[in-house]
Amino acid sequence: MSYIDELGKKAKSAAKNSAMLSQSLKNDILATIAVMLENDRDEIKKANELDITAAHENNMAAAMVDRLTLTDARIDGMAEGVRQVAALPDPVGKILGGNTLPNGLTVIKKSVPLGVIGIIFESRPNVTVDAGCLCLKAGNTVILRGGSDAINSNKCLVGIMRAAAEKHGVNPDIVQLVENTSRDTATELMKANEYVDVLIPRGGGGLINAVIKNATVPVIQTGEGNCHVYVDRFADIDMAVDIVDNAKTQRPSVCNAIENVLVHKNIAEGFLKKLAERWNGNVTFVGDEASSAYITLEKIADDEDYRREFLDLKIAVKIVDDIDEAIAHINRFGTGHSECIVTEYLRNAEKFQREVDAAAVYVNASTRFTDGFEFGLGAEIGISTQKLHVRGPMGLEALTTFKYLVNGNGQTRG
Amino acid sequence: MSYIDELGKKAKSAAKNSAMLSQSLKNDILATIAVMLENDRDEIKKANELDITAAHENNMAAAMVDRLTLTDARIDGMAEGVRQVAALPDPVGKILGGNTLPNGLTVIKKSVPLGVIGIIFESRPNVTVDAGCLCLKAGNTVILRGGSDAINSNKCLVGIMRAAAEKHGVNPDIVQLVENTSRDTATELMKANEYVDVLIPRGGGGLINAVIKNATVPVIQTGEGNCHVYVDRFADIDMAVDIVDNAKTQRPSVCNAIENVLVHKNIAEGFLKKLAERWNGNVTFVGDEASSAYITLEKIADDEDYRREFLDLKIAVKIVDDIDEAIAHINRFGTGHSECIVTEYLRNAEKFQREVDAAAVYVNASTRFTDGFEFGLGAEIGISTQKLHVRGPMGLEALTTFKYLVNGNGQTRG
Incomplete structure (x- = not known):
């Protein structure tokens, strides 16, 4: 034996x-x-x-x-x-x-x-x-x-x-x-x-x-969290900066911290510039070509960057044409943990919560709340990213x- | 691809x-x-x-x-x-x-x-x-x-x-x-x-x-059912014969049919003789040495016989010293599907239901009821024998x- x-x-x-x-x-x-x-x-x-x-x-x-x-x-x-x-x-x-x-x-x-x-x-x-x-x-x-x-x-x-x-x-x-x-x-x-x-x-x-x-x-x-915030065309930009900042930097090493920010093209410039200003060089960006017009990138992001948990003061950025592209990106690269949309438009909030396939889908709040204690379960043995x-x-x-x-x-x- | x-x-x-x-x-x-x-x-x-x-x-x-x-x-x-x-x-x-x-x-x-x-x-x-x-x-x-x-x-x-x-x-x-x-x-x-x-x-x-x-x-x-009826020392023997007969012969090929009957030594003779009489040679017995004193066995049962789903008009018999031996046997050889005790003694009924590790644990009823339709679920995609x-x-x-x-x-x- x-x-x-x-x-x-x-x-x-x-x-x-x-x-x-x-x-x-x-x-x-x-x-x-x-x-x-x-x-x-x-x-x-x-x-x-x-x-x-x-x-x-x-x-x-x-x-x-x-x-x-x-x-x-x-x-x-x-x-x-x-x-x-x-x-x-x-x-x-x-x-x-x-x-x-x-x-x-x-x-x-x-x-x-x-x-x-x-x-x-x-x-x-x-x-x-x-x-x-x-x-x-x-x-x-x-x-x-x-x-x-x-x-x-x-x-x-x-x-x-x-x-x-x-x-x-x-x-x-x-x-x-x-x-x-x-x-x-x-x-x-x-x-x-x-x-x-x-x-x-x-x-x-x-x-x-x-x-x-x-x-x-x-x-x-349990526990793999490649999480995103999508900043919608109809987002309150200040709120978006607060949420992205909190979800990325409050405790970068944990699974409910975000690794990616997706932003609608129409507000990308305003949002990304404010975000870069907030972080003042303390967070490293990787991102797509388009984003390099507004922020300083360490490198152009490839699929590996979008798939990876940095668990560090580093974030992958992508500018998207519409909410459908954002949802498709999240469902492709996400690990089904916690995903967030920042928007004031009800229909997009509902669409995002319906179509994103993840354990917790947020509207206008930091993904950092996905937690047994925060959700009122009293304890936590881990965060399941499977469906069974x-x-x-x-x-x-x-x-x-x-x-x-x-x-x-x-x-x-x- | x-x-x-x-x-x-x-x-x-x-x-x-x-x-x-x-x-x-x-x-x-x-x-x-x-x-x-x-x-x-x-x-x-x-x-x-x-x-x-x-x-x-x-x-x-x-x-x-x-x-x-x-x-x-x-x-x-x-x-x-x-x-x-x-x-x-x-x-x-x-x-x-x-x-x-x-x-x-x-x-x-x-x-x-x-x-x-x-x-x-x-x-x-x-x-x-x-x-x-x-x-x-x-x-x-x-x-x-x-x-x-x-x-x-x-x-x-x-x-x-x-x-x-x-x-x-x-x-x-x-x-x-x-x-x-x-x-x-x-x-x-x-x-x-x-x-x-x-x-x-x-x-x-x-x-x-x-x-x-x-x-x-x-x-x-789903679906593996090596199920047992344990006929307790305090069983109503006629009820036990009815239940074992139904659970074995009503549809032998399905997973909630039983494959084994365990019987307390004090009532083994009376019960097994009545059961053999009921079946009149239509069901083949394999069993332990002790049971061969009361019924005709095809062979002495080994672990493989106790582990197997016959899915046929064949049953494995074992005479046990007490309820603890019955429970230990079931937890060793069972597949966690459906298990039954026949008894009139409340304390043994409760003990059996508490200690047997299976999806459905019965007192005084045929295991054949483990079914989505019977349980009122309306439909059934299968019977899970796992715990998650x-x-x-x-x-x-x-x-x-x-x-x-x-x-x-x-x-x-x-």
């Missing part, structure tokens, strides 16, 4: 119990995790220090090292996040519908946990606690497969979660870490259909595409499925 | 329109399809005759030839089925929820079509019309990839659906048939992520497993997703 098979078997066995934990017991475990994160912070930082040392030895980029680093403030943030998850309503056991059939059978549709969830992610140790606790809250068992860069931090954090479960008499295998971070274990996890119900990759496009390509386990695709199961921000409900309970008194089919 | 790429491109382009067809126009197209099926029946039967002749030349088994054959009654049945789909409520455009956020943004969650659906199926030409029309009703574009055995029938039927769309001024590419039925086109369709939003395989276990193994497009897994998106019978709603429409007046994130 392979290493992943062993983890999978333990996870499936633990899932029988995790699915039946009461709300209060799950919340007690979460509360204990929060306290232990705070109390064991020295141990956490010591483990994290090993990862940081290794990162420096491997010449990891500063931004990556920063993501990897666990400070006191970040540990406090993790603990606070766990308490917030505990405070959310339990998504399991909801009666979602039902009926009494003509033959007297009663059919009840009830929410239940998904079962065993595999999370494949990169080197952000905060994902370990965050994703682990969301899965637990929804009654699931979780197998966490983080990057090798964070292995010491992850071992320590998962150790805390397991110890918290044990303190409450619960099988610690409700949270397991894949400690062997070879490429093989990731691939095996993607094909562990016998044990794993759902895989959720969290990370960059490369990781997500590898999972989609290799997984036979059902996948929820869940689309857009995924709250706790996305970590559940349902079953039909059918009760009779001897009914047979005629 | 490959053949499948071409179909995919046309499908994606047509999906822009199909998603926006009004309810009444979609229903008009469906009504026209029904009329054309009736009026063009000679043409349909002539095309079908080609497939039947080829089937005989290839020495196809009689049961398979029967599935392939389109009689007048079956054509009437198809037309009637299309009219029933037309009469169902439209699943698109429903407002599923929404909110006004503290900053004044309104968020509306609205149901929309999935987009482009690929259906991969075997040689039942009725699936062509049935699946095609359900996809259309939900505003989707569909690529149908049936088996080569039914190619002439399918060409004719898809031709009718396309002509009906054209009659109403709608792009006929909302329904396309993969006319090249080589293995390569199936594999290509499974990897056409750029064009296809969802794949639904309809057919036997071999087909479904090939799709799961090879697809990179999200798949809805939809579980159990899939009605029209399962062929939709949703998008968030977010409306503001210049909101940016602070």
